Amino acid sequence: MNVTYRILQTVNVTCHATDPLSGMASTNCTSALVNAPVWTSTTGPHSVSATATDNAGNVTTICTSFTVSPNPVDLGALATQFVQGSTAYKPPKKGLADVLVSSATFLLSEVGPHNTKLHNAFAVAPYEAVVAVLGLSGYLTHAQQFTLDNFAQQLI
Numbered sequence: 208m209n210v211t212y213r214i215l216q217t218v219n220v221t222c223h224a225t226d227p228l229s230g231m232a233s234t235n236c237t238s239a240l241v242n243a244p245v246w247t248s249t250t251g252p253h254s255v256s257a258t259a260t261d262n263a264g265n266v267t268t269i270c271t272s273f274t275v276s277p278n279p280v281d282l283g284a285l286a287t288q289f290v291q292g293s294t295a296y297k298p299p300k301k302g303l304a305d306v307l308v309s310s311a312t313f314l315l316s317e318v319g320p321h322n323t324k325l326h327n328a329f330a331v332a333p334y335e336a337v338v339a340v341l342g343l344s345g346y347l348t349h350a351q352q353f354t355l356d357n358f359a360q361q362l363i
Contacts (some may be wrong), residue, residue, distance in 0.1 A: 214246040214281045214358060220261045224259035225272040234259035241273075246354060247283055247305055248275045250361040277317075283312030286338065286355055295345040304346050311337040318362045327363045334359055 214217055222236040236257045256270040257296070287308050290296055297302055317330035335356055342352040 209252070209272045209274060210247045211276050214244075214275065214277050214285055216245045218243060218245055219250065220255050220273070222269065224257070224267075226259075226261040226263075226265075229262040229265075232260045232262045232264075233235060241298045245275050246358070250275045250277055252359065261313045277361050279312075279315035279362060282358050282362070283308070283315050284357065285358075286311055286341075289348075289351045289355070290341060290346045300344075304341065304344070307337050307341055307344075307346075311341075315359070315362070324363055331359045331363055 218241050219239060220241040221239045224234040225232060234257070236259055240255045240257055241253075251274055252274045254270055254272045256268055258266060258268045260266045281356040289305050290308050293304075309332050314330050314334040318327045336358070338347065338355045339353055341347045342349065347355070
């Protein structure tokens with residue numbers, strides 16, 4: 208089963224292996240296989256598998272998949288979350304940060320699947336410039352800036 212997650216969600220993939228007859232020899236199903244905010248993943252499909260072996264030597268492997276799909280609204284919300292969580296986000300500069308994030312989010316509102324790639328690229332380019340300014344101003348870490356830029360590129 209393939210589930211599509213938006214970037215503000217959390218992926219939580221767990222498993223549990225038991226064998227009441229012979230018992231378990233080994234398994235990697237002892238904890239969460241994935242338990243992280245979706246934005247920490249890359250866009251596109253991901254597969255997760257787990258293997259268990261019972262004491263009789265039977266081996267079973269299970270696999271599941273999920274897809275990370277960014278959208279403009281969530282990307283704007285993620286940028287807001289990053290900026291507002293920054294140590295630089297305090298008066299009097301926080302008003303400027305809010306205007307910049309609001310502008311970036313507005314630019315992304317022009318992105319859509321019905322548009323041409325060129326149209327979407329023209330909306331994403333100024334968004335990335337605003338993200339760069341937020342990074343240079345200390346509102347975003349380099350990693351956060353990279354994450355936002357990477358997801359923005361996937362919208363084109």
